Amino acid sequence: MAIIATDRDAKGLLDDAPMSSFQVWTVLMIAATVVLDGLDNQMLGLAAPSLLKEWAIGREALGGVFALGFVGMAIGTLAAGYIGDRFGRRGALLAGVALFGVATLLTGASTSLWHIAALKTLAGVGLGGVPGTASAMIAEFTPTRWRSVAVTFGVVCVSIGGILGGIAAAAVLPVLGWRWLFYLAGAATIAFTVLLHFILPESPRFLESRPERRAQYERLMRRIGHAPLRSGPGTAEAGEAAGFGALLQGKLLRDSLALSLAMFSGMFMIYLMFNWSPTLLFSSGFSLASASLGLTSFNIGGTLGAIGASLSIMRFGSRPTLILMALVGAAACLFLAFLKTGGGSNEMAVLAGLGALGLFASAAQSAMFAVGAHAFPTAVRARGLGLMGAAGRAGAIVSSVAGAGLIGGGNFLFFGVLAALMLVNALGFIAVRGHVPPLGRSSFARKEMTA
Numbered sequence: 001m002a003i004i005a006t007d008r009d010a011k012g013l014l015d016d017a018p019m020s021s022f023q024v025w026t027v028l029m030i031a032a033t034v035v036l037d038g039l040d041n042q043m044l045g046l047a048a049p050s051l052l053k054e055w056a057i058g059r060e061a062l063g064g065v066f067a068l069g070f071v072g073m074a075i076g077t078l079a080a081g082y083i084g085d086r087f088g089r090r091g092a093l094l095a096g097v098a099l100f101g102v103a104t105l106l107t108g109a110s111t112s113l114w115h116i117a118a119l120k121t122l123a124g125v126g127l128g129g130v131p132g133t134a135s136a137m138i139a140e141f142t143p144t145r146w147r148s149v150a151v152t153f154g155v156v157c158v159s160i161g162g163i164l165g166g167i168a169a170a171a172v173l174p175v176l177g178w179r180w181l182f183y184l185a186g187a188a189t190i191a192f193t194v195l196l197h198f199i200l201p202e203s204p205r206f207l208e209s210r211p212e213r214r215a216q217y218e219r220l221m222r223r224i225g226h227a228p229l230r231s232g233p234g235t236a237e238a239g240e241a242a243g244f245g246a247l248l249q250g251k252l253l254r255d256s257l258a259l260s261l262a263m264f265s266g267m268f269m270i271y272l273m274f275n276w277s278p279t280l281l282f283s284s285g286f287s288l289a290s291a292s293l294g295l296t297s298f299n300i301g302g303t304l305g306a307i308g309a310s311l312s313i314m315r316f317g318s319r320p321t322l323i324l325m326a327l328v329g330a331a332a333c334l335f336l337a338f339l340k341t342g343g344g345s346n347e348m349a350v351l352a353g354l355g356a357l358g359l360f361a362s363a364a365q366s367a368m369f370a371v372g373a374h375a376f377p378t379a380v381r382a383r384g385l386g387l388m389g390a391a392g393r394a395g396a397i398v399s400s401v402a403g404a405g406l407i408g409g410g411n412f413l414f415f416g417v418l419a420a421l422m423l424v425n426a427l428g429f430i431a432v433r434g435h436v437p438p439l440g441r442s443s444f445a446r447k448e449m450t451a
Contacts, residue, residue, distance in 0.1 A: 038161025080129020081386020105186025
């Protein structure tokens, strides 16, 4: 059995050091990949009302396309976790961004539904691994004091990408049509990938755990502004021996299962919103622009809420913060379930309710990655976050298949199911042991875990 020492047991050189400008810019570059992930990921959902009308196809057929995309994302999430822990975070991140950028660009030229399905699956493989890999990299570039804020900021960039996508859809769809959403998003992603290839460094914590890459680690630490005084706490052998099985044994088992449960329910909610809320609003009588802005309101709430959640975690820890946010999110779902929206009525109340749902429910899912980055040790961090991500993709697959049927039941069924899922989400948060403690608490010390 491999011995896995957590970061709270053996601190890295950057954990207690001030954050340099190089670290800040690197974190922003990594976060930008998550912005593009959120932008490209939501393109099909935003284009769905126009696509359904132009090609005269049913919602159920599009649900199958969404499901295939999430199958690809589940594969990509697990693959990126393995690649990130075995070969490096940088390569896993760049490969994922490049893959979904090319697939998104090509989707704009699709002439049939099976073209879109194939490209959505391919894009999913790239999209799946980006949030988890980015979270691992951000955690390993930031000191302990700012880690929860930085990781949460990185993940909430999915919502920022969604905001940009919603704004673009409201402007582009009525004028240029749905294809240009994919052209613009894909081209921007490919251009940024080329830039990152030349300027993005490898994770210092990963390099620190690989003796054969000591020279590269020392060069990176000098760029950051710190002298590499010692080797890292991990070893190449321990990092390679600790595979996915380590997540389902010993003291990591409970957190792995609880975080996976929370991620399943949370991603069911988020991707149901991403893929089906514009179609739900359009079916209720709202215009295309209003339907797009409904998703934008949800994403704005998620962005603001995640920032608030990260600050609350610093003050109170992640346990009370995330449990409360999930419960309030369930209440927001119930409000929307009972709200009358026929004929496009109560538009402002709908936008407010969707904003509140993002502010609490969506934001809690973004902050969950900070818990995962804290709970899983360096040797299996990317894989631990990958396991969470795979559970989330499973929830997304179910939501994509169920979405068309839930829309048929109107607001009451659509948001009523989400309210129940947010209660499951809260139960997952309650079960987690490795929550982020309040800043300054001495509980950062943790004993060795065996797998």
